[in-house]
Amino acid sequence: xxxxxxxxxxxxxxxxxxxxxxxxxxxxxxxxxxxxxxxxxxxxxxxxxxxxxxxxxxxxxxxxxxxxxxxxxxxxxxxxxxxxxxxxxxxxxxxxxxxxxxxxxxxxxxxxxxxxxxxxxxxxxxxxxxxxxxxxxxxxxxxxxxxxxxxxxxxxxxxxxxxxxxxxxxxxxxxxxxxxxxxxxxxxxxxxxxxxxxxxxxxxxxxxxxxx
Numbered sequence: 605x606x607x608x609x610x611x612x613x614x615x616x617x618x619x620x621x622x623x624x625x626x627x628x629x630x631x632x633x634x635x636x637x638x639x640x641x642x643x644x645x646x647x648x649x650x651x652x653x654x655x656x657x658x659x660x661x662x663x664x665x666x667x668x669x670x671x672x673x674x675x676x677x678x679x680x681x682x683x684x685x686x687x688x689x690x691x692x693x694x695x696x697x698x699x700x701x702x703x704x705x706x707x708x709x710x711x712x713x714x715x716x717x718x719x720x721x722x723x724x725x726x727x728x729x730x731x732x733x734x735x736x737x738x739x740x741x742x743x744x745x746x747x748x749x750x751x752x753x754x755x756x757x758x759x760x761x762x763x764x765x766x767x768x769x770x771x772x773x774x775x776x777x778x779x780x781x782x783x784x785x786x787x788x789x790x791x792x793x794x795x796x797x798x799x800x801x802x803x804x805x806x807x808x809x810x811x812x813x814x815x816x
Contacts, residue, residue, distance in 0.1 A: 706741065706792055709766050713788060716764065720757040722749040734794065743788040754784050767791055
């Protein structure tokens with residue numbers, strides 16, 4: 605059926621029943637499209653947004669599950685690694701002298717130097733520097749000797765059963781009269797009481813800083 609545009613001019617908007625069939629069809633299509641559009645805007649769009657959120661959450665939960673699953677699968681390996689680390693840490697800790705053994709260690713260092721043929725001009729222990737579970741004791745050294753004697757001393761210190769490290773080494777003088785300045789650092793482990801005291805001191809310092 606042909607549609608004459610002039611028919612639009614004669615439409616009675618108050619009497620829908622008198623509209624031509626083509627116009628009625630167009631009106632119904634437009635009305636349905638409007639209803640669908642409004643339905644999408646007010647209902648379907650919100651549901652789609654909720655669906656996207658649910659999918660995002662699902663992906664996040666999957667990743668979390670996969671991570672936990674990998675950890676659970678490797679739990680025995682982690683336990684084994686932890687046991688090995690604890691044993692290694694215990695071995696290293698045993699290489700640190702206790703508070704009562706430090707004096708003997710200082711004697712060992714001086715005897716090592718003398719056995720290497722060195723002449724001590726200065727051997728001065730400095731103040732201890734407490735760390736988390738150990739304390740660092742620096743010793744200022746100044747010795748005379750030859751390059752060969754210095755090498756023997758450094759090798760002998762490294763071979764001591766207790767941990768001793770040498771820092772800030774400088775050698776000056778003539779070949780027949782060499783002087784080596786260095787800082788030897790030894791370490792001792794802190795007992796539980798000392799660790800508690802250090803922790804309490806740190807807390808006090810933090811409180812003072814906050815008050816300032």
